[in-house]
Amino acid sequence: MAGDPTLSHRRAEIRQRGITTAALIAVLVVAFRYVSLTSGLFGFPLIENFAYDLAYDYADAQQPPDLLIVTIDDTSLQPQHQGRWPWSRRTHGELVRKLKGARVIAFDVIFSEPEAPGPTDSLEAPDMAFARAIREAGNVVLAAHRAVEMEYRRDRAEVAWGYDKPAALAPLPIVQAENLMPPTSPLAEAAAAIGYVDIAPDADGVFRRVEPLRLGSDGAVYPHFATAIAQLASGVPGEQIAASTAVGSIATGGPACPLDGDARMLIDYCGPTGTIDRVSVWEVLEGRVDPSRLADRIVLIGASAPGLYDLRPSPYRSTNREFLGVETNANIVNSLLHSGARAPATKSLLWALFALLLGLTVGWLAWSSGETLGPLLAALMVVAVALPSFFFAFAFMRSVIAYGAVLLAAVIPLAVAIPQRLGRDKRLIRGQFSAYVSPEVLRQLTEEPELVAEGTRRDVTLLFADVRGSTSLSERIEPEVWVAQLNEYLSQMSDAVFEQDGYLDKFMGDGIMALWNGFGNQPDHAELALNTSREMLRRLEVLNRFWAQHEQRTPFRIGIAIHSGEAIVGNVGSEQRMQYTAIGDSVNTASRIEGMTKLHGRQFLASETAAARISPEVAELVEIGEAEVRGREATITILGFADEEPVEVEE
Numbered sequence: 001m002a003g004d005p006t007l008s009h010r011r012a013e014i015r016q017r018g019i020t021t022a023a024l025i026a027v028l029v030v031a032f033r034y035v036s037l038t039s040g041l042f043g044f045p046l047i048e049n050f051a052y053d054l055a056y057d058y059a060d061a062q063q064p065p066d067l068l069i070v071t072i073d074d075t076s077l078q079p080q081h082q083g084r085w086p087w088s089r090r091t092h093g094e095l096v097r098k099l100k101g102a103r104v105i106a107f108d109v110i111f112s113e114p115e116a117p118g119p120t121d122s123l124e125a126p127d128m129a130f131a132r133a134i135r136e137a138g139n140v141v142l143a144a145h146r147a148v149e150m151e152y153r154r155d156r157a158e159v160a161w162g163y164d165k166p167a168a169l170a171p172l173p174i175v176q177a178e179n180l181m182p183p184t185s186p187l188a189e190a191a192a193a194i195g196y197v198d199i200a201p202d203a204d205g206v207f208r209r210v211e212p213l214r215l216g217s218d219g220a221v222y223p224h225f226a227t228a229i230a231q232l233a234s235g236v237p238g239e240q241i242a243a244s245t246a247v248g249s250i251a252t253g254g255p256a257c258p259l260d261g262d263a264r265m266l267i268d269y270c271g272p273t274g275t276i277d278r279v280s281v282w283e284v285l286e287g288r289v290d291p292s293r294l295a296d297r298i299v300l301i302g303a304s305a306p307g308l309y310d311l312r313p314s315p316y317r318s319t320n321r322e323f324l325g326v327e328t329n330a331n332i333v334n335s336l337l338h339s340g341a342r343a344p345a346t347k348s349l350l351w352a353l354f355a356l357l358l359g360l361t362v363g364w365l366a367w368s369s370g371e372t373l374g375p376l377l378a379a380l381m382v383v384a385v386a387l388p389s390f391f392f393a394f395a396f397m398r399s400v401i402a403y404g405a406v407l408l409a410a411v412i413p414l415a416v417a418i419p420q421r422l423g424r425d426k427r428l429i430r431g432q433f434s435a436y437v438s439p440e441v442l443r444q445l446t447e448e449p450e451l452v453a454e455g456t457r458r459d460v461t462l463l464f465a466d467v468r469g470s471t472s473l474s475e476r477i478e479p480e481v482w483v484a485q486l487n488e489y490l491s492q493m494s495d496a497v498f499e500q501d502g503y504l505d506k507f508m509g510d511g512i513m514a515l516w517n518g519f520g521n522q523p524d525h526a527e528l529a530l531n532t533s534r535e536m537l538r539r540l541e542v543l544n545r546f547w548a549q550h551e552q553r554t555p556f557r558i559g560i561a562i563h564s565g566e567a568i569v570g571n572v573g574s575e576q577r578m579q580y581t582a583i584g585d586s587v588n589t590a591s592r593i594e595g596m597t598k599l600h601g602r603q604f605l606a607s608e609t610a611a612a613r614i615s616p617e618v619a620e621l622v623e624i625g626e627a628e629v630r631g632r633e634a635t636i637t638i639l640g641f642a643d644e645e646p647v648e649v650e651e
Contacts, residue, residue, distance in 0.1 A: 015367045018420065022363020022413035029412060030356045033405035034347065040203070044404030048346070049204055051390045051403045053315040059395075061271025064334045066103070068297040069278040069326055070095075071304035081282035085308065089115045089126035091285070093133030096140060098284050101295045106141040106229045108197060108302035108310070108326040111183040127186045134190040141229050142191040144182040144222075146175065146198045161194035162220030163238035169221070170245035172263045177216035195228030197329065199312070206321065207312045209264040210332050212250050212257070213242060226332035227252060233298050233337060255340030266342045266400060268335040272316040273323050276330050278304075298333060302326020345399040352405065358386055359409030366417035378414045386410040460517045460582055461529040461564040461610055463502070464594035465493065465536060467510040468557040481552050486510055492543060496535040500528040505581050513591075515582050518569045526613035529562040533604050534619075536560060557647075559597030563590035563607040585632070592629045593638060600624055600638075601646035608637040 032038040076082050082091060092107070099105050115126040134140040144161070161182055180196055182188045196214070201207045212227045221242040223231065227250075231238055234253025244251040249258045250265060257265050270276065281301070283289050303310040304324050314323035335341045345351050358381070366378035390403040467473070467489070474482050490507060497504050497514045501522065505513040514532065516525035540558055547553030565586030589607065597605050602624070606614070611621050621639040628635050 014420070018367035018417055019364055022366065022417065023360055025413050025416065026356055026359025026363060026409040029359065029409040030352055030405045033355075033402050033408075034352050039346075042404070042408070044402070044408075045203060047404040047407055048390075048400075048402070049202060049206065049208070052208060052394075052400060053206070053317050055391055055394045056269055056315040057318050059271075061275045062339070063275055063277065064270055064330075064338060066297055067276050067330050067334060068102075068294065068299045069276050069324075069330055070099070070281055070284055070299055070301045071278050071324075071326070072109075072302065072308065073280050073282075073304045074306070076280055076282040077305055077307075078282075082285065085305075089130035093130040095281065095285060095301065096130075096133040096137050098287070099294055099299055100137070101291055102139070102299045103296045104139050104141060104229055104233045104298045105137060106143075106225070106298070106300045106329075108143055108225065108300055108329055110143055110145055110197075111187050112145065112147075112181045114184045114186075127184055131186040131190040134187060134192075138192055139232060140191050141193045141195060141225065141232055142183045142187055143197045143225050144180050144194050145196060146179050147181045160220070161188060161191075162216055162218075162222045163242045165215070165219050165221050166239055166243035166246075168243055168246035169215070170248065170259060170263050172213050172215040172221065172245070173211050175214040175216055175222065177218035177220065177222075180216065180222060193223075193228035193232045195223045195225035197225045197325075199224070199328070201313070205313055206315060207323075207328055208267060208315060209260075210267055211263060212259075212265050212332075212336070213245065213263065224332070226329045226336060229298060229300070229329075229333050230254070230336035233333075250336070252336045254337040257335060257341035258343040260344035261347060264344070265332075265335070266344055267328070267331055268339045268341050269314060269316075269331050270334050270339065272319045273314070273327060276327060276334075298337075300326050300330050300333070302329070340398070342394065343397075343399040345393070346402040348399075348401070351393075351401045354389075355402065355405040355409045358389075358406060359413060362386070362410040363413035363417070366414055375414065375418050378417065382410045382414055456569055457566055458517060458569045458582075459525075459564070460515055460567050460569065460586070461525040461562055461613075462567070462582060462587055462590040463497075463512070463514040463516075463529045463532060463560065463562050464591050465512040465514075465533075465558055465560045466594055468559055468598065470510045470556070473554060473556060477554060478552075485547070485553055489540070489543060492539040493536050496532050496539055499535060500532040502528060502532055503580075515569075518580075518582060524613075526562065526564050526610045527615070527618050529564075529610065530606065530614055530619055533560045533562060537603055557603060559594055559603060559605075561590055561594035561597060561605045561607075562610045563593055564610040564613055565589065565607075589629050589632070589636070593627075593636075596627055596638060600640070601648055602640045602644055604644065605638045605640050608639065611639045 029042075032042060033044050072085070077085055089111070092109075096105055111130075117125045134142075162177075182194050183191065188194060199207060199210050202209070210224060210226070212224045214222045214224075216222050221238070223238065223241070227241065230252035231241055236251070236253045241250065241252050244256070245259060245263065249256040251257070259265055279289050279293070284294075302325060304326070310325035312323050312325045312328045313321035314328070315321070316323070362378045362381050365381060366374050368374060369377055386407055389406050390401055393399040393401045467486075477485075489510070490512070493512055494504055497512075501516075503515040503518050505515050514529070516522050516528050522528060536558070537560070544555035547555050563586060565584075567582040567584040567586045569582045570580065593605050593607055597603060605624065606621060614621065620642040622642045624638045624640045626635040626637050
């Protein structure tokens with residue numbers, strides 16, 4: 001067993017290595033999450049988007065009192081109502097008049113091309129009729145869009161709908177101004193405000209963020225459709241809204257909404273689809289809606305009919321993410337005017353430090369306490385702190401944190417530690433003792449690692465065995481032959497020790513040292529040692545008969561001694577080379593008695609202290625005489641088997 005570290009040393013070494021590994025993992029996880037090049041790797045977006053969506057799924061819906069959606073639905077497209085889409089601009093003008101009393105009327109519909117006059121449009125073209133209704137209302141917001149391919153291009157000099165660029169401004173997303181397509185000129189000139197409706201989803205196709213402002217290549221600041229609605233509803237000048245971004249947020253008359261590093265705002269959804277009050281266009285046009293329901297409301301008009309394909313998946317998994325595009329814009333308006341947006345804290349150094357400290361704490365707990373207690377405490381830390389951290393920040397701090405960093409910095413060190421920590425002592429015991437004890441004793445040790453106490457005094461029985469005349473035998477026999485024969489012998493002797501649940505302490509050349517009651521509880525340890533001695537002699541007799549029939553084998557005799565007494569038992573040695581063994585006077589005495597087997601011509605001797613523990617029914621032992629043991633003042637009495645005849649032994 002020489003060369004095995006002590007359990008305590010190996011525990012300390014493994015613990016330190018585990019803590020270091022956990023700390024390194026935590027540092028790397030946080031670094032990868034907070035470095036832009038790697039922030040999209042290792043499942044960070046998946047974890048954070050899932051938590052974000054889950055938080056909204058379980059949040060209480062809050063219906064905005066002043067928002068109303070007028071839907072272009074399937075019923076409105078029926079022939080008995082307005083008929084197939086697209087409708088005449090005159091119909092839209094009539095809708096504006098029917099919505100009289102609303103604070104803002106916003107069309108989430110693209111009017112980028114003029115409507116060709118019909119046979120009955122000789123007096124006034126449809127666009128002019130719609131423009132007149134818009135101008136008369138004075139509170140209509142129209143939608144622009146970004147044309148990726150310029151199938152239709154016109155001179156935009158006549159339509160200026162952006163804000164003047166203020167002196168101080170956040171770094172806004174840049175857009176080619178000539179690609180932003182406002183409504184046709186008569187409509188754009190009549191509108192109270194215009195905003196682009198383009199919005200980019202996250203990588204998983206879900207709409208969670210919006211760019212409320214963009215900086216045009218022409219130097220103007222262009223508002224999103226919802227920003228334009230909020231501006232008109234609040235009366236805050238556009239230039240003032242643009243200037244508010246200089247401090248990292250946007251203010252449109254409601255709560256300041258924080259922006260991330262890309263000047264995007266998190267959409268604060270008020271609830272799943274259907275949360276915002278809605279009516280059908282045909283009901284408005286046919287006078288089916290009570291005017292009080294429209295009074296002072298911010299009205300958004302948009303499509304809900306499936307054939308019009310205005311869908312934008314939302315965070316609400318419980319409703320299969322169904323969400324209308326107009327609902328998304330209405331929620332952005334609500335965020336800007338009422339609820340405010342949650343702070344995007346995914347780049348916050350404070351939360352990065354929190355994630356790092358949490359990961360270090362979990363790793364330290366997992367490795368610094370007991371084999372089971374440590375992982376349990378670390379798991380509790382993950383469950384009590386790491387898991388709810390996102391939802392705590394979401395609900396109480398109105399922040400969206402880098403949850404992937406927080407969770408993985410804690411979970412990965414724990415996941416690495418659990419399989420190594422649980423059963424660690426069993427593995428250490430198995431690694432140190434599997435070759436030196438019987439399977440039954442090994443099972444007991446792995447189930448109760450505390451049995452291997454280090455540096456304890458115990459009442460033990462020791463066995464020493466040695467080959468007689470081994471020096472002359474080794475000189476006469478070829479080395480490889482002698483080694484092979486010794487291996488056959490030592491294998492059988494080891495099995496004899498294991499058969500009686502002994503601990504095979506060490507091989508000393510052709511000598512053997514074994515130990516009973518070195519750990520656990522073996523009250524009959526002396527009898528177990530004696531039974532082992534008998535079995536060793538029986539096995540040697542079988543081996544000698546076998547060897548006598550083989551030319552390359554030589555039968556030999558052995559000497560065995562057992563002695564009982566107190567010894568210090570534990571792992572002994574240096575940090576590099578240790579072994580679990582017994583030391584003390586009793587060990588020296590047992591070794592000296594084994595040497596006396598040569599003097600008395602016997603294969604077995606037992607000290608009086610060992611013999612006193614052996615029942616006469618187990619073995620009949622007779623006194624051989626008294627002997628002096630070097631290092632001891634008093635003589636000891638030695639005993640042997642009554643039926644063993646002494647023989648002259650070769651030195």
